[in-house]
Amino acid sequence: MSLQTVRNVVLLFSNPSWSDGHSVPSTILRNITALSSKIAYSEDLLGNITTLSTTSVSTANGVVQGLLYVPDLSDDDPCNDLAATYIPQNVTRQVNLPTTNYNLIALAPWINATCTRSFLASARADPLRAMLVYRPDSDTSQPPDVDDEAWDLGDAGAWKTTNRYPVYAIPGASGNEMMRQLSLYSGDLSEVPFSDQIMSTYSPNPADYVRVWTELTVITVSKTLPLWAFILIILGVIVAVIGGTSLLMHFVQGRRRAALRRRVMRGEVNLEGLGIKRLIVPMKHIKAFPLFTYNYDPPVPSPTTGKFPQKKGRRSSEASWTPVSLRNDTRNEKIDSAMDYQPACLICLEDFESKKTIIRELPCGHIYHPECIDEFLSQLSSLCPSCKASMLPPGYCPKITNSMVRREFGTRRLRSRGAVIHVDVERGRRRLSSWSSNMKKHIWHVSSPKPDEGLDLQAVSLPEQPRAGRLSTVGTTRDRMQDLIVPVDETNSDDGRPPWKRTALKVFPGFR
Ligand SMILES: [Zn+2]
Ligand SMILES: [Zn+2]
Structure with a gap:
């Protein structure tokens, strides 16, 4: 004093x-x-x-x-x-x-x-x-x-x-x-x-x-602080409040990201299927899906009766088509629907030729030309074009961003209110079942004890020129690929926001 x-x-x-x-x-x-x-x-x-x-x-x-x-x-x-x-x-x-x-x-x-x-x-x-x-x-x-x-x-x-x-x-x-x-x-x-x-x-x-x-x-110096000291103190309090809030929100958001990552890795969440993030499958993983030779034996009428043989269940009794080692009990019910007749590649719409066409079978049971599905999965989408099941390796998870957490949360909230969000997945399944209904009498048949045989898997790609003698062209095949991917709305991602909002979201990641 x-x-x-x-x-x-x-x-x-x-x-x-x-x-x-x-x-x-x-x-x-x-x-x-x-x-x-x-x-x-x-x-x-x-x-x-x-x-x-x-x-x-x-x-x-x-x-x-x-x-x-x-x-x-x-x-x-x-x-x-x-x-x-x-x-x-x-x-x-x-x-x-x-x-x-x-x-x-x-x-x-x-x-x-x-x-x-x-x-x-x-x-x-x-x-x-x-x-x-x-x-x-x-x-x-x-x-x-x-x-x-x-x-x-x-x-x-x-x-x-x-x-x-x-x-x-x-x-x-x-x-x-x-x-x-x-x-x-x-x-x-x-x-x-x-x-x-x-x-x-x-x-x-x-x-x-x-x-x-x-x-x-x-x-008293302590009683009459100069104005700048007051301003500094107020600024300090504001910075502390903002910093504390930001830290807390980052912490909460970090935990949400970790939780979503765990659910994605457990296969509970299909980020692309929900329209949240476009994903692709590593080529190394795609090449691990087995290759087979397509083998289809049309049922022959009995020479004595002139009738088609009686079927047990949905499949022909004489068909010995399945490499048993690949069909184990862990497969889920999607396999059964996929076991239905698949006469053509859904991507290029070309028919498979029995004992000639090499096909790749995905874990969901759907089959495609390797060159079609490999390009599709490695460049466009991580989902099976038919059933929209994720083909990503088990335990795989892309980098989870706050925007993904936000949108996944919003999707879950919508789902809890009863909204239908798996429209595209359902559409794929409907397409498949309409096919199979047309060809009830037929089954498809694959056999390949030596997967990947005779195929250059390092250079799987669609030829630049239309294949001779076939109706489809590379151009139309690629157009169809675009039609088969699930639309992903990334306009709501952080990248699409104005700079000030992106900055605000960086500081306060919990805001929507
Ligand atoms: Zn194809
Ligand atoms: Zn599928």
Whole structure:
């Protein structure tokens, strides 16, 4: 708490003695300076003050105030003679003040270390709120800085804490003037400056006091922070709130991404099937799907009866078409529907030729030309063109983004409300079953104990020219591929948003 201003005014006090020594209410005092500055001393010192010690500053409203006086030195103190040069004989001492218990502000010249120690010690016994010191020989308007050796009392600054009151240094000229005024306002009412006017204006009792009253305005750095500090604090709070919220949302979003990743890897979520993300299958994985030679034996009418043989179940009893090792019990029900007759490649629409065409069978049981399905899966889609089952390797998961989490959540919410979202998957299945219904009497038949035989799997691609003798062309095949992929709406992804929204989503990834 440093001292900012010193304000001296003159107060008129009632003398307790005229009420037989009983204490007089303080309301009887009057601020003569405030009422008429022409008939009383007043002085404002707005700066050029050095705060030497802030020990035990006691203030509720930033003002330390009291009657100004000069502490008494003991009679045998050699400093009395030295100080007489600077302190007028009739200066206000404690004995000249009202006997009631007012707070005091001491004023003392800083002559040398010895005398200052004497003044400080004397003031310790008084009801002191603060002490003002000044270097009487100095004509400068600015007292030395707090670290200046002028304030050294030879105890390494210990005096600043051993005296339980704050000490402030004022310019020498101001100190000298205040000392002179203190000598004018120490006597009876008839002796103070402008006593006649005061008497006629206020009609006080002649025994009343007129004394100098000092108000010190101190500021507490912690209480009055500069504006930039407030702005910094507010900015800091805002940054902390934004940062904390962002961190929390990133954490939550990270957990959502991890949860979606786990569900994708377990096969519970088909990101492409939901129209969330276009995916492709690694060629290495596609090549692991088995190749067969298409083998179809049309049923022959019995030479004796002229009838077709009786079928057991849906398949011809004489067909020995399935490599058993590839048909195990872990297959799901989709296999059964896929076992239906598939006479042509769904992608290029060309018929398979029995014992001639090499076909690739997907895990769902659907068969295609290798060159058709390999290009389709490796470049366009990860889904079987027929049943839309995912052909991605088990445990495979693309990089999950917040946008995917958002859209998967939205899709799940729609599904929970009963909306149909597997339209494309269903469409594929319907297409397949309509085919099979046309050819109920037929079965298809594959056999290939040596998968991938006779096929250059490293360079599987559609020929650039239409195959001779066939109706379809590469162009139309590729058009059909485009028709067979599930539409993916990536307009709702983060890439399609305006930059400001993308930035906001990066900071607050949970917002939609
Ligand atoms: Zn094909
Ligand atoms: Zn399929």
